[in-house]
Amino acid sequence: MDAKTDSSTLSKSPFYSQHSLLLRIWHWLTFLFIMGSIVTVLVNSTVLSPRENIKLVQEQLQKKGVTVTDEQAFAVSHEYEDKMWDVHKLIGFGLAALFLFRILIETVVPSEERIINKFRKAKEIQRLNDNNKTEYTHYLRVRLTYSIFFLLLFCMILTGLGMAFGRDLGFSRDIFRSIKNFHAFIQYLIYAFIVVHLVGVILAENGKLKGIVSGMINGNKH
Ligand code: HEM
Ligand code: HEM
Numbered sequence: 001m002d003a004k005t006d007s008s009t010l011s012k013s014p015f016y017s018q019h020s021l022l023l024r025i026w027h028w029l030t031f032l033f034i035m036g037s038i039v040t041v042l043v044n045s046t047v048l049s050p051r052e053n054i055k056l057v058q059e060q061l062q063k064k065g066v067t068v069t070d071e072q073a074f075a076v077s078h079e080y081e082d083k084m085w086d087v088h089k090l091i092g093f094g095l096a097a098l099f100l101f102r103i104l105i106e107t108v109v110p111s112e113e114r115i116i117n118k119f120r121k122a123k124e125i126q127r128l129n130d131n132n133k134t135e136y137t138h139y140l141r142v143r144l145t146y147s148i149f150f151l152l153l154f155c156m157i158l159t160g161l162g163m164a165f166g167r168d169l170g171f172s173r174d175i176f177r178s179i180k181n182f183h184a185f186i187q188y189l190i191y192a193f194i195v196v197h198l199v200g201v202i203l204a205e206n207g208k209l210k211g212i213v214s215g216m217i218n219g220n221k222h
Pocket of ligand 2: 214215
């Protein structure tokens with residue numbers, strides 16, 4: 001389709017494009033895994049925070065007649081945090097597998113459902129000058145946001161795997177720390193995407209794009 005294409009040939013909004021079953025399964029599994037990953041981060045920074053639990057360990061041991069220093073109590077409370085990081089790592093491996101799965105899905109879904117082709121289409125229809133120009137511009141922005149998300153997820157997986165296997169790969173302390181800081185920073189961009197995405201689909205569902213959410217469940221099959 002080129003800039004001269006009449007948008008009247010587009011019977012419906014581009015937001016109602018079809019989603020193959022595999023894409024829907026990928027979407028909802030990715031949603032679950034990312035939420036699971038965030039829960040482990042939240043639990044570690046609250047309930048299982050090693051510093052917050054030093055007093056608790058000391059009090060419990062005191063009741064059994066044992067007195068330990070802050071450092072000794074920290075060694076115990078830290079272990080619980082590490083156990084939760086192991087869960088985080090496992091979920092992370094799941095996310096890495098889902099990313100690979102998504103690459104495979106791209107090779108089997110109909111051509112118009114591929115990320116790159118959706119982006120191309122978004123760019124093409126955005127050049128049209130008709131009454132729907134605002135919607136096409138919005139659609140292009142939404143597709144851009146998804147592309148950024150895929151890039152962020154890739155960075156998260158790469159840095160996560162870097163930490164998980166860093167010691168085996170012989171990374172120095174400084175490299176490990178830099179990877180960890182980068183991983184910790186990208187989390188905020190992922191959170192930003194999730195907020196924007198959720199607000200976006202809720203507004204769309206309550207506005208002109210009714211059924212957009214159920215489309216991610218039933219695939220928008222007409
Ligand atoms: C959206 C998904 C993810 C979020 C929000 C997230 C967030 C975080 C955060 C906040 C930390 C703590 C960093 C710090 O202490 O400064 C962390 C650590 C870590 N993450 Fe992720 N992460 C995600 C995905 C992944 C993935 C895909 C992997 C891949 C295996 C992974 C592996 C790790 C590892 C190994 C650590 C270090 C844990 C430790 O200190 O022992 N993460 N993650
Ligand atoms: C961790 C949370 C989530 C992430 C990371 C996420 C990610 C994504 C991504 C990457 C896409 C583009 C799919 C593609 O083109 O292949 C997408 C589309 C979509 N998501 Fe989510 N999603 C999340 C949660 C949700 C939730 C909770 C809902 C429903 C309330 C939802 C509803 C939708 C809908 C309706 C679309 C299609 C909209 C469109 O065509 O632009 N998502 N999501």
